[in-house]
Amino acid sequence: MKASAKTLHEQVTRPPQGTPAEVFGAFLKLGLTSFGGPIAHLGYFRDELVVRRKWIDEAGYADLVALCQFLPGPASSQVGFALGLLRGGPLGALAAWAAFTLPSALLLVIFALAATSFDGPIGTGLLHGLKIVAVAVVAQAVWGMTKSLTPDRERASIAVACVLIVVFAAGAIGQIAAITFGAIAGTVLCRNGPAAGSTHLTFHVGRPVGIICLVTFFVLLGALPIAAGISKSWGLFDAFYRSGSLVFGGGHVVLPLLQAEVVAPGWVSNDAFLAGYGAAQAVPGPLFTFAAYLGAVMGPEPNGILGAGICLVAVFLPGFLLLVGALPFWDNFRKRPIAQAAMRGANAAVVGILGAALYSPVFTSAVLNAHDFALALTAFILLVVWKAPPWVVVALTAVGGTLLRSF
Incomplete structure (x- = not known):
């Protein structure tokens, strides 16, 4: 084990061995073909970059x-960013993010710009089908996260308590309160768990750079709400930055956070929000590119291409700042039992937040009658039992929604 740890240490601390162009090419392939959500993305990364290209070994x-x-943040995109940093330095990290993110972001922006022309029975039926598939996708996420993140009475109880918190304190304040409560409760109730591994992970990132990134993260978190009063652009950046700062447990958790930020103030209609979320399941790459759709479809300016760019950068930025900030300190921090317990509680809180969102706005806005319920249940069974690819389920449910509205 000591020899293996030494080899890994030498591997990850050496200067970058590739070029940003090489990183861009590798991640563009992944950005065009990685369907199935963050867990599937991590599998694609392993096959392409660990097994085939050998950029890092299995332990690292x-x-x-x-x-x-x-x-917090989009886990698969953070892993990609870190692998780009390892292989090609800072430019390699940016190349990895751009190549993995832009294909799905562009597809969703095109969908947003075309959505305004969807009228008549066929168009409204298509959009309604996309809202129904969002019910199935979120239900699948809640189902999977419940089994993995709330496997015992303590964490299940934290999740239920957090449902109550977000129901009685709606909006972003309730979600922040739920995550805070979960972390605090975790330090008391969730201390029993597997210890951290013994592998050694150190990137070519110095502690001063890490500290600068962490300070920048918190400065933006505090300053952006003040800057939001200056212009709508800063308000948009603030809303998506805060949402990206609070996402624990997977990309689907961004749904209730963004819904509170853009639907509640009237920037995006609830129907357009859920239709875009359904469409996001049919494209490869990270679910966070849903932010590009919202920026493009937004009613008040900035919207279109500019709005998409602002929202896309803002929702990814906090996760990347935290990642680079944590890299120099991770080995020491992860061994602290209290930190591990807090994260177990926070992850349980995430299950509660997403469970509350499954009912409202997702289910209540999409399932309007028994026919809609039957279609949503069919989509859920296809995803969970038949393991059908999400894009196939999206296509079938969109057709089903169109037929229901047409006849």
Whole structure:
């Protein structure tokens, strides 16, 4: 084990061995073909970058995945960003993010710009079908996260308590309160769990750079709400930055956070929000590119291409700042039992938040009658039991919604 740890240490601390162009090419392939959500993305990364290209070994990759799952933000995109940093330096990290993110972001922006022309029975039926598939997708996420993140009475109780918190304190304040409560309760109730692994993960990132990134994260978190009063652009950046800062447990958790930020103030209609979320299941790459759709479809300016760019950068930025900030300190921090317990509680809180969102706005807005319920249940069975690819389920449910509205 000592020899293996030494080899890993030498591997991950050496200067970058590739180029940003090489990183971009590798991640563009992944960005065009990685369907199925963050867990599937991590499998694609392993096959392409660990097994085939050998950018990092299995132990280092497992440790990197553990770090990104611990931090707020889009875990698969953070792993990709870190692998780009490892292979091609800072430019390699940006190349990895751009190549993995832009294909799905562009597809969703095109859908947003075309959505305004969807009228008549066929168009409204298509959009309604996309809202129904969102019910199935969120239900699948809640089902899977419940089994993995609330496997005992303590964490299940935290999740239920957090449902009550977000029901009685709606909006972003309730979600922040739920995550805070979950973390505090976790430190008391969730201390029994597997210890951190013994592998050693150290990137070529110095502690001063890490500190600068962490300070920048918190400064933006505090300053952006003040800057939001200056212009709508800053308000948009603030809303999506805060949402990206609070996402624990997977990309689907961004749904209730963004819904509170853009639907409640009237920037995006609830119907357009859920239709876009359904469409996001049919494209490859990270679910966070849903932010690009919202920025493009937004009613008040900035919207269109500019709005999509602002929202896309803002929702990814906090996760990347936290990742680079944590890299120099991860080995020491992850061994602290209280930190692990807090994260177990926070992850349980995430299940409660997403469970509340499954009912409202997702289910109540999409399932209007027994026919809609039957279609949503069919989509859920296809995803969970038949393991059908999400894009296939999206296509079938969109057709089903069109037929229901037409006849």
